[in-house]
Amino acid sequence: MRMLLNTTNMNVEKLYLFPLLFAALVPVTLLITYIIAVSDDDVYPFFPYVSDTGTLPPESCVFGQFLNIAALLILITVCVRYKQLDTFWSSQDAATKFPKTNNVALVMGVLAALGLSIVANFQVDHVKSVHIIGAFFAFIVGGMYFYIQAYISWSTRDIPGSSKIVRVAQLIICVLYAVFAIIGIVTVIVGKSKLGPSTILTREWSPEYAGYAEHVVSTVMEWLGTFLICAFALTFVPEFKQLNLELTFKIKNVDSNLMPSA
Numbered sequence: 541m542r543m544l545l546n547t548t549n550m551n552v553e554k555l556y557l558f559p560l561l562f563a564a565l566v567p568v569t570l571l572i573t574y575i576i577a578v579s580d581d582d583v584y585p586f587f588p589y590v591s592d593t594g595t596l597p598p599e600s601c602v603f604g605q606f607l608n609i610a611a612l613l614i615l616i617t618v619c620v621r622y623k624q625l626d627t628f629w630s631s632q633d634a635a636t637k638f639p640k641t642n643n644v645a646l647v648m649g650v651l652a653a654l655g656l657s658i659v660a661n662f663q664v665d666h667v668k669s670v671h672i673i674g675a676f677f678a679f680i681v682g683g684m685y686f687y688i689q690a691y692i693s694w695s696t697r698d699i700p701g702s703s704k705i706v707r708v709a710q711l712i713i714c715v716l717y718a719v720f721a722i723i724g725i726v727t728v729i730v731g732k733s734k735l736g737p738s739t740i741l742t743r744e745w746s747p748e749y750a751g752y753a754e755h756v757v758s759t760v761m762e763w764l765g766t767f768l769i770c771a772f773a774l775t776f777v778p779e780f781k782q783l784n785l786e787l788t789f790k791i792k793n794v795d796s797n798l799m800p801s802a
Contacts, residue, residue: 552787555620556780562613563770569606570766573599583743587759590766591664591671592743600663607660611653614773618649618685621776624783625692628699638692645688652682665741679765683717686772690714693775701779710775717768724761731755 570590576599577583583592594603622642629637655677662670690710693702731754735745745755 552785555783555785556777558613558620559617559773559776559780562610562617563773565606565610565613566766566770569603569610573603576602584746587756587763588743589759590762591659591675595663595665595743604660608657611657611660614656615650615653617773617776618646618653620780620783621649621689622646624779625696628696638695641688641692645685645692648681648685648688651677652685655681679721682769683721686710686717687714699779700782703778706775706778710772713768713772717765720761720765720768724758724765727754727761728758731758
């Protein structure tokens with residue numbers, strides 16, 4: 541005899557820990573890899589690119605492992621955010637709903653998480669083209685994801701845990717991120733044009749090479765942009781504190797002879 545066995549109502553609380561751990565893990569990872577890279581003379585110490593600090597072993601091992609964990613954390617955060625909005629709009633008579641926008645945001649968030657994992661595993665000095673694709677997903681698509689979330693937050697102000705302070709913080713982060721991105725892109729283009737035909741690795745770019753000032757500006761913008769991503773993730777914490785996830789497990793076609801006796 542076969543039967544259907546259900547176990548229900550497994551509660552998962554403290555979902556706010558996912559964005560919180562992401563925001564803490566990324567800076568710690570970058571600090572560790574920077575210290576190791578500088579100690580081993582693998583990079584010029586004054587503001588190298590984030591990826592340059594994780595190019596060579598052993599720092600690349602730490603860089604890859606920790607950022608893979610960070611990618612998983614932000615992926616879970618993106619999925620929780622999607623389900624939070626979907627559930628709220630479905631259960632409440634919300635004045636404003638953006639289901640299609642929520643779907644687009646989910647896709648962007650998943651791509652951003654995938655991009656972070658690609659950045660972690662494909663080092664810039666070894667597989668540059670793939671690394672750049674990953675960086676595009678992580679920084680550009682990821683930035684667009686945050687813009688969408690800020691728009692939704694301002695349009696859905698009655699969601700539990702939402703506050704004006706958080707929404708203003710999201711807006712400020714988005715504006716700064718756009719400014720830093722534009723400055724970073726422009727300065728890296730100018731810096732490389734000044735460098736000319738010289739072929740050096742960016743992690744070895746030092747003051748004796750042309751375009752160094754622009755190079756430093758672009759690296760600083762990248763570091764600031766990375767920290768802004770972490771800061772935006774923290775803005776999910778107040779709302780995630782109001783969430784409780786219930787899971788239902790179902791085991792189909794269980795042989796009753798294998799069931800424990802009463």
